[in-house]
Amino acid sequence: MKPQMITLHINGRTHYVALNPNLTLLVALRDLGYTDVKSGCEKGDCGACAVFLNGVAVNSCLVLAAQADEGEILTAAGLGTSEHPHPLQTAFSDAGAIQCGYCTPGMIISAKALLDHKPHPTDAEIRDAISGNLCRCTGYAQIIQAVQSAAEKMDAGGEG
Amino acid sequence: MENKNFQVVGQITPRKDGVARVTGQEKYTVDMTLPRMLYGRTVCSPYAHARIKSIDTSAAEAMGAVVLTFKDIPPIRYNERIITVEWALHKDHYILADKVRRMGEPVVAVAAETEALAEKAARAVKVEYEPLPVLIDPREAMKPGAAPLYDTVMYGDKEIKIENNIACTRDVIEGDVDKAFAESDVFVEGTFKTHKIYHAQMEPKSVLCRPEPDGGITVWATTQSIHNTRIVLGQIFDIPLSKINVKRMAVGGTFGSSIQMNSVVPIGVALALKARRPVRLTLTREEDMHDHGRFGTDAHIKIGAKKDGTLTGVEMEMIADLGAHIIQGYSFLGVSIGWVVSLYRLPNVRYKGVGVYTNKAPGCAMQGYGNPQATLAIESLLDELAEKLGIDPLQLRLKNYVGLGMTFWGQGPMVRSIVWSDGVPELLGKGQEIIGWDKRESPDTKSGRFRRGIGLGRGFHTTSAGAPQPGDVIDFSGALVKVNQDGSVDVVTAMVDHGGGTWEAIAKLVAETLCVPLDKVNVVPSDTFSTVYDVCTHATRGTYAGGGAAVKVAEQVKKEIFETAAHYLNVQPDALKLRMDHEQGQAVIYVPSIPDRKMTLKQLASRTWSESWKTIAAVDSYRPTNCPPAYVTIFLEIEVDTWTGAVRTLQTALGVDCGTVVNPDGAVGQLEGGLSRGLGMALYEDNEWNDQGQLLSKGYWVDAKTPGIMESPALKDLNTHFADTYEPTGPLGAKGIGEAALNPVPAAYANAIYNAIGIRFYELPITPEKILGALMEQENMVKEGVH
Ligand code: FES
Numbered sequence: 001m002k003p004q005m006i007t008l009h010i011n012g013r014t015h016y017v018a019l020n021p022n023l024t025l026l027v028a029l030r031d032l033g034y035t036d037v038k039s040g041c042e043k044g045d046c047g048a049c050a051v052f053l054n055g056v057a058v059n060s061c062l063v064l065a066a067q068a069d070e071g072e073i074l075t076a077a078g079l080g081t082s083e084h085p086h087p088l089q090t091a092f093s094d095a096g097a098i099q100c101g102y103c104t105p106g107m108i109i110s111a112k113a114l115l116d117h118k119p120h121p122t123d124a125e126i127r128d129a130i131s132g133n134l135c136r137c138t139g140y141a142q143i144i145q146a147v148q149s150a151a152e153k154m155d156a157g158g159e160g
Numbered sequence: 161m162e163n164k165n166f167q168v169v170g171q172i173t174p175r176k177d178g179v180a181r182v183t184g185q186e187k188y189t190v191d192m193t194l195p196r197m198l199y200g201r202t203v204c205s206p207y208a209h210a211r212i213k214s215i216d217t218s219a220a221e222a223m224g225a226v227v228l229t230f231k232d233i234p235p236i237r238y239n240e241r242i243i244t245v246e247w248a249l250h251k252d253h254y255i256l257a258d259k260v261r262r263m264g265e266p267v268v269a270v271a272a273e274t275e276a277l278a279e280k281a282a283r284a285v286k287v288e289y290e291p292l293p294v295l296i297d298p299r300e301a302m303k304p305g306a307a308p309l310y311d312t313v314m315y316g317d318k319e320i321k322i323e324n325n326i327a328c329t330r331d332v333i334e335g336d337v338d339k340a341f342a343e344s345d346v347f348v349e350g351t352f353k354t355h356k357i358y359h360a361q362m363e364p365k366s367v368l369c370r371p372e373p374d375g376g377i378t379v380w381a382t383t384q385s386i387h388n389t390r391i392v393l394g395q396i397f398d399i400p401l402s403k404i405n406v407k408r409m410a411v412g413g414t415f416g417s418s419i420q421m422n423s424v425v426p427i428g429v430a431l432a433l434k435a436r437r438p439v440r441l442t443l444t445r446e447e448d449m450h451d452h453g454r455f456g457t458d459a460h461i462k463i464g465a466k467k468d469g470t471l472t473g474v475e476m477e478m479i480a481d482l483g484a485h486i487i488q489g490y491s492f493l494g495v496s497i498g499w500v501v502s503l504y505r506l507p508n509v510r511y512k513g514v515g516v517y518t519n520k521a522p523g524c525a526m527q528g529y530g531n532p533q534a535t536l537a538i539e540s541l542l543d544e545l546a547e548k549l550g551i552d553p554l555q556l557r558l559k560n561y562v563g564l565g566m567t568f569w570g571q572g573p574m575v576r577s578i579v580w581s582d583g584v585p586e587l588l589g590k591g592q593e594i595i596g597w598d599k600r601e602s603p604d605t606k607s608g609r610f611r612r613g614i615g616l617g618r619g620f621h622t623t624s625a626g627a628p629q630p631g632d633v634i635d636f637s638g639a640l641v642k643v644n645q646d647g648s649v650d651v652v653t654a655m656v657d658h659g660g661g662t663w664e665a666i667a668k669l670v671a672e673t674l675c676v677p678l679d680k681v682n683v684v685p686s687d688t689f690s691t692v693y694d695v696c697t698h699a700t701r702g703t704y705a706g707g708g709a710a711v712k713v714a715e716q717v718k719k720e721i722f723e724t725a726a727h728y729l730n731v732q733p734d735a736l737k738l739r740m741d742h743e744q745g746q747a748v749i750y751v752p753s754i755p756d757r758k759m760t761l762k763q764l765a766s767r768t769w770s771e772s773w774k775t776i777a778a779v780d781s782y783r784p785t786n787c788p789p790a791y792v793t794i795f796l797e798i799e800v801d802t803w804t805g806a807v808r809t810l811q812t813a814l815g816v817d818c819g820t821v822v823n824p825d826g827a828v829g830q831l832e833g834g835l836s837r838g839l840g841m842a843l844y845e846d847n848e849w850n851d852q853g854q855l856l857s858k859g860y861w862v863d864a865k866t867p868g869i870m871e872s873p874a875l876k877d878l879n880t881h882f883a884d885t886y887e888p889t890g891p892l893g894a895k896g897i898g899e900a901a902l903n904p905v906p907a908a909y910a911n912a913i914y915n916a917i918g919i920r921f922y923e924l925p926i927t928p929e930k931i932l933g934a935l936m937e938q939e940n941m942v943k944e945g946v947h
């Protein structure tokens with residue numbers, strides 16, 4: 001197998017990488033140090049690896065890195081920083097929606113994908129949006145609450 | 161002494177590690193890399209039971225991979241979980257398999273420059289197997305003539321023979337059951353079965369090892385106990401513990417799955433030592449599913465009672481499905497009867513527990529450690545008894561539960577203590593009101609497609625395995641607390657936080673004790689080199705024992721603060737007091753009667769520093785002499801769709817008596833998480849094996865039926881409440897929650913389903929298929945009755 005050159009724009013930075021064409025975007029991102037993209041199953045079951053690829057939330061373990069060539073990628077770390085967290089990140093932290101935190105980056109990506117299209121989601125819409133993300137710790141109630149409260153804050157502050 | 165005027169404890173505060181976790185900056189073991197690191201892979205057996213005839217590694221070695229086989233590893237059998245004392249510990253496990261006893265067992269390990277090359281090298285290894293008969297059902301495995309998994313195993317330092325695949329047995333007799341039964345008016349009994357379900361922690365188990373120039377190793381590992389991991393590595397590799405450093409990591413949930421040194425750890429260490437390079441080894445999700453699971457149980461239980469509902473005694477026989485290795489089977493047999501007799505007063509006991517090897521994933525601790533299985537049985541039987549006697553199930557429980565002043569078995573027959581705080585009546589009362597218990601009707605009044613039912617499950621979990629005397633379970637913690645030059649405080653502990661907020665609780669307890677604002681108290685990163693021993697984050701002991709150690713040491717620091725400040729302020733140390741000053745963001749040491757004699761902790765600490773005197777610090781160990789029960793009651797209202805068999809949760813009342821509530825939002829999270837995992841255990845999760853020892857889920861998580869967001873009840877229907885209690889043996893009155901939150905959940909579902917459709921289920925999970933089947937049978941019986 002011959003390595004292939006691809007270009008990935010990740011959280012506003014451009015990376016030129018040589019990689020085997022059978023590698024997934026998940027592996028490529030983590031190898032580049034974007035370990036905020038979590039690996040849970042590598043089979044599309046858990047949602048821990050969710051990122052935005054050209055504005056669409058995808059499970060990065062189900063996308064070949066080569067398919068993302070020239071793509072714009074946004075990961076949870078790209079959404080906000082310690083000083084300026086995204087309202088969803090603040091809400092997750094404040095609402096008790098994190099325990100071990102391993103599912104959290106993927107959850108936040110799925111939640112943002114929802115709020116991008118539906119700023120005022122119903123309980124059912126939130127469940128639908130998060131239905132591809134597993135969390136073994138929280139029982140999900142506080143995650144739903146976090147998404148609702150972020151939606152309210154973003155609405156009031158015009159953010160997001 | 162009871163004092164609930166807390167400034168930090170009981171406040172809702174943003175979690176200290178929250179920002180790192182929501183922005184993805186938190187590093188778990190699987191996220192760690194080192195320069196010149198190699199990637200490890202294991203060659204896993206495609207058979208569940210087989211002899212290894214030959215291994216050819218030449219092709220893998222030709223690719224440049226470092227390869228390990230059985231002949232390269234120390235020939236030592238170990239037990240990965242050393243919470244049990246040596247004399248009661250079975251050891252049957254080598255780093256790589258001498259013989260294959262479960263699907264996916266690591267037979268060969270390789271390490272290579274890239275993950276892809278490691279995978280290729282692993283595939284190039286040729287192993288010839290001689291398949292042996294596969295034993296999935298413990299009852300089959302126990303039959304004379306069944307293929308033996310083992311000839312011998314180690315028990316302590318003795319080698320013992322294994323007959324009929326029975327790894328261990330345990331008999332417990334208390335009082336006189338025959339006499340008690342002869343004097344009983346009524347009996348209830350049943351055979352309850354639970355399955356070997358999967359922990360489904362989100363982080364795959366991983367290890368990173370770096371060989372050090374002095375012959376030592378540094379290890380980053382997914383584990384609940386850094387010190388026990390170090391001790392086992394020392395035993396296997398014969399390296400002095402002073403040269404083994406295990407780093408405490410953030411852990412992506414465990415639910416018991418990393419109570420031990422995980423199987424990847426010694427493989428990773430052996431690879432790194434052979435390669436003389438760092439090696440990282442991570443299980444795939446499929447490998448993880450074969451690596452561990454809950455203990456399956458099959459228990460026959462009979463309880464006797466008097467006409468007035470007083471319980472007289474219990475007889476119980478249980479077969480535990482240990483899987484391919486015994487990790488903690490012997491203790492499991494002990495705790496299982498312990499949970500039973502600690503739920504309700506059963507003074508006469510006859511118990512036999514048998515632990516049996518099968519060709520499945522080894523059983524290890526999983527939230528509750530046999531408690532949800534035992535509670536399912538007892539809470540179901542209590543409902544049956546109440547119906548027989550015409551007593552309100554809630555009253556029957558109040559009459560018989562083990563509460564204030566009574567003896568309680570924390571971890572099996574050898575860990576007993578007294579109950580000092582008891583919120584059970586309050587929890588039952590509140591739950592009764594929230595769920596509308598009094599409008600509960602009997603199943604025969606219900607008809608139509610959708611039938612509603614209300615059910616109750618009450619339970620508890622031991623907080624730590626502390627006791628007045630040593631037993632067969634090691635239980636103590638330690639802490640180092642030091643005051644920095646600016647008045648901030650470092651807490652150095654080996655205790656792992658697997659997600660529930662243990663570090664947050666420890667920080668709050670120390671902040672409260674030293675009157676230092678919470679943002680200036682940090683539980684700092686640590687490892688085995690920098691900490692004194694802590695046994696493990698298990699047994700719901702994080703806050704109680706880990707927090708207990710931190711408070712004990714913080715009290716010593718407080719004493720030293722007073723003695724040192726007394727010198728500067730020229731007063732008696734006993735005259736000094738501490739208060740939290742939010743404006744200055746400091747602890748202030750003062751004399752109530754002389755207002756100008758005061759100084760901040762910062763002033764004190766910077767003077768002891770600049771005057772070349774000392775660091776104000778203390779370090780100590782703490783052995784809890786008690787293991788108080790954290791009580792939980794779960795009331796549920798559910799609806800059974802009699803056309804599809806689906807069960808929907810309509811309303812819940814989740815109550816806990818955890819003593820002083822340290823992290824209120826975290827405590828709610830524990831209850832809700834417990835409900836979710838308990839609901840999975842009750843209704844969905846099975847993790848079935850076929851007769852060849854293969855998982856039917858084939859390693860696909862979705863097919864293991866871990867509950868998702870669609871299965872979780874709506875937020876508005878989750879009601880959580882706390883009992884107002886104070887545990888006198890706990891740090892600032894606290895007990896734990898953790899496992900208690902799950903233990904009664906499956907029982908509550910079984911009881912609610914019975915109340916809805918009048919059918920009692922004795923085997924989990926209660927799937928729609930089983931409900932439909934039972935409803936059909938019920939209908940047929942009615943029809944036959946008519947004709
Ligand atoms: S790692 Fe991609 S869905 Fe689980």
Ligand code: FES
Nearest residue numbers: 099100103135137
């Ligand atoms: S917080 Fe642990 S898996 Fe979601």
